[in-house]
Amino acid sequence: MDNSSSTISLASVKTYLLDLHASIIAAIEKIDGQSFVRDAWERPAVEGGSVHGSGLSCILEEGNVMERAGIGFSHVRGDHLPPSAAAHHPESAGCPWEAMGVSLVFHPRNPYIPTVHMNVRFFHITNKENQPVWWFGGGMDLTPYYGFEEDARHFHQTCHAALTPFGADLYPRFKQWCDQYFFLKHRQEARGIGGIFFDDFNAPGFANSFAMMQSVGDHFLAAYLPIVERRKDMAYGERERDFQAYRRGRYVEFNLVVDRGTLFGLQSGGRTESILMSMPPIAKWRYDWQAPAGSAEAKLTSDFLPPREWIQP
Amino acid sequence: MDNSSSTISLASVKTYLLDLHASIIAAIEKIDGQSFVRDAWERPAVEGGSVHGSGLSCILEEGNVMERAGIGFSHVRGDHLPPSAAAHHPESAGCPWEAMGVSLVFHPRNPYIPTVHMNVRFFHITNKENQPVWWFGGGMDLTPYYGFEEDARHFHQTCHAALTPFGADLYPRFKQWCDQYFFLKHRQEARGIGGIFFDDFNAPGFANSFAMMQSVGDHFLAAYLPIVERRKDMAYGERERDFQAYRRGRYVEFNLVVDRGTLFGLQSGGRTESILMSMPPIAKWRYDWQAPAGSAEAKLTSDFLPPREWIQP
Numbered sequence: 001m002d003n004s005s006s007t008i009s010l011a012s013v014k015t016y017l018l019d020l021h022a023s024i025i026a027a028i029e030k031i032d033g034q035s036f037v038r039d040a041w042e043r044p045a046v047e048g049g050s051v052h053g054s055g056l057s058c059i060l061e062e063g064n065v066m067e068r069a070g071i072g073f074s075h076v077r078g079d080h081l082p083p084s085a086a087a088h089h090p091e092s093a094g095c096p097w098e099a100m101g102v103s104l105v106f107h108p109r110n111p112y113i114p115t116v117h118m119n120v121r122f123f124h125i126t127n128k129e130n131q132p133v134w135w136f137g138g139g140m141d142l143t144p145y146y147g148f149e150e151d152a153r154h155f156h157q158t159c160h161a162a163l164t165p166f167g168a169d170l171y172p173r174f175k176q177w178c179d180q181y182f183f184l185k186h187r188q189e190a191r192g193i194g195g196i197f198f199d200d201f202n203a204p205g206f207a208n209s210f211a212m213m214q215s216v217g218d219h220f221l222a223a224y225l226p227i228v229e230r231r232k233d234m235a236y237g238e239r240e241r242d243f244q245a246y247r248r249g250r251y252v253e254f255n256l257v258v259d260r261g262t263l264f265g266l267q268s269g270g271r272t273e274s275i276l277m278s279m280p281p282i283a284k285w286r287y288d289w290q291a292p293a294g295s296a297e298a299k300l301t302s303d304f305l306p307p308r309e310w311i312q313p
Numbered sequence: 314m315d316n317s318s319s320t321i322s323l324a325s326v327k328t329y330l331l332d333l334h335a336s337i338i339a340a341i342e343k344i345d346g347q348s349f350v351r352d353a354w355e356r357p358a359v360e361g362g363s364v365h366g367s368g369l370s371c372i373l374e375e376g377n378v379m380e381r382a383g384i385g386f387s388h389v390r391g392d393h394l395p396p397s398a399a400a401h402h403p404e405s406a407g408c409p410w411e412a413m414g415v416s417l418v419f420h421p422r423n424p425y426i427p428t429v430h431m432n433v434r435f436f437h438i439t440n441k442e443n444q445p446v447w448w449f450g451g452g453m454d455l456t457p458y459y460g461f462e463e464d465a466r467h468f469h470q471t472c473h474a475a476l477t478p479f480g481a482d483l484y485p486r487f488k489q490w491c492d493q494y495f496f497l498k499h500r501q502e503a504r505g506i507g508g509i510f511f512d513d514f515n516a517p518g519f520a521n522s523f524a525m526m527q528s529v530g531d532h533f534l535a536a537y538l539p540i541v542e543r544r545k546d547m548a549y550g551e552r553e554r555d556f557q558a559y560r561r562g563r564y565v566e567f568n569l570v571v572d573r574g575t576l577f578g579l580q581s582g583g584r585t586e587s588i589l590m591s592m593p594p595i596a597k598w599r600y601d602w603q604a605p606a607g608s609a610e611a612k613l614t615s616d617f618l619p620p621r622e623w624i625q626p
Binding site (some may be wrong): 037039057061068187245249252253256257267269273276277280281284285286288 | 374383500566579589592598599600601
């Protein structure tokens with residue numbers, strides 16, 4: 001592992017993330033016809049304060065295609081890494097750290113368009129020997145309400161294409177990691193059809209690791225937009241909207257019960273409205289509801305949620 | 314503390330809880346006009362299985378008054394108390410235990426009727442010296458969407474009346490405990506206007522402790538039904554329904570992020586549909602939404618959610 005400080009440039013990671021943030025916003029505004037509201041925030045450093053930094057939370061609500069689409073950039077730092085954030089690097093607990101990333105969840109209105117999540121992030125610690133410890137993390141995953149095999153294959157193929165230049169082993173590893181992470185244990189059910197997930201990535205050195213994360217970010221629109229285009233004009237009715245709202249209840253359960261990032265953010269005093277941009281605009285719960293046998297709604301659970309190999313090796 | 318086994322009767326606690334469960338159901342069915350669906354469940358004891366028992370989950374959805382009302386009885390036991398459940402009794406971790414209780418959350422359709430929660434429970438451990446360790450817990454609290462001082466006063470007065478025969482100190486203690494417990498730290502906001510909450514209650518001995526818990530259970534309908542009667546025919550429109558759905562998002566956040574009972578249940582492999590009977594039928598999220606200044610919606614946050622003394626001493 002090349003962890004030498006000479007090759008690390010936080011400024012270039014930040015520049016990349018801000019450009020990615022802007023380009024995704026521009027593409028979604030073009031397809032939607034409405035604009036994101038841009039909410040820049042700053043958390044000043046205060047005496048004894050643990051975390052400070054700034055961010056840009058952008059949200060498009062009640063759009064033509066997007067019912068609630070949130071994308072945020074944030075750059076925060078602290079003087080003492082909390083032990084809970086240093087699980088994989090216990091020797092760095094208490095050291096100065098900074099983190100930056102782009103995170104998005106898009107909830108389209110049309111139930112035939114899947115909800116999507118993407119995140120790319122960089123973490124940097126200055127350890128007790130004054131040496132840098134750093135890694136990249138991120139991924140993207142798709143949560144359909146109605147399953148379409150061509151959409152699932154396209155999404156996974158694009159994830160595969162993003163990773164393959166950096167090693168043939170990455171896609172299978174990150175695909176499995178994603179299936180394991182986005183799983184509701186209390187439902188014994190996957191959140192969606194998966195994608196890729198990675199963390200603590202630094203083995204090939206800074207330049208290669210950064211390039212890999214960039215490739216994931218750069219492939220997001222190619223993975224998602226063709227699916228939006230294909231589904232956005234499909235007709236739907238109350239039945240499909242109702243099922244979408246019911247399934248979005250599972251999304252809420254995942255984010256609030258399972259997701260470590262959300263829980264850590266809320267518990268550590270993060271900016272609540274920014275963290276909860278991932279919540280759907282509307283969600284429903286209904287006791288022990290079962291989709292009619294053989295219905296499209298039943299097929300989601302039987303054919304799409306159990307982890308599958310979506311691309312042929 | 315009178316913890317002698319001679320005075321403890323699990324059978325009489327169970328009989329009381331089942332009667333309470335039935336009487337609340339009967340009263341709600343009478344005011345609603347529709348019936349609860351009764352779902353009896355059993356979790357058999359299996360080799361190496363941690364928790365077994367049975368329960369009765371009852372739910373009324375899409376009623377005339379209730380949009381989603383869930384009330385459950387459960388009686389579960391295990392051979393080895395998990396350490397996470399033995400926080401206040403670390404010496405009893407690993408010992409045989411059983412727990413029984415009635416828990417309810419009622420979400421009415423009319424936004425002028427508050428959501429209500431009530432719970433009474435009994436916990437019993439046989440410790441390493443083969444001696445019983447036991448306590449009662451429970452409480453009730455009210456979550457209005459539109460604040461009415463007379464409703465808040467009535468609810469708290471009834472809580473006060475339930476507790477006063479068992480000591481003048483109980484209401485103030487349990488009222489404060491409730492304000493502290495039903496608080497969303499990540500919102501810096503109370504869930505509702507509170508009520509009473511207690512746990513680990515056994516100081517006056519079994520008979521008195523049991524009588525106190527019975528008094529709480531027995532006062533529930535007197536605390537809630539007059540409010541339902543007063544509000545159920547008030548006219549409302551889309552604005553009020555929308556605000557109700559938005560506020561119900563906070564209820565979801567509390568139950569999934571903060572509530573120890575829900576989290577413990579989901580994480581320990583409890584029955585998910587029974588645990589999540591507390592979820593509202595529908596919830597909404599909207600970025601950084603603020604009620605118009607001076608509106609009834611703004612008054613909820615400014616005048617009702619900050620903890621107040623609702624009854625004069």
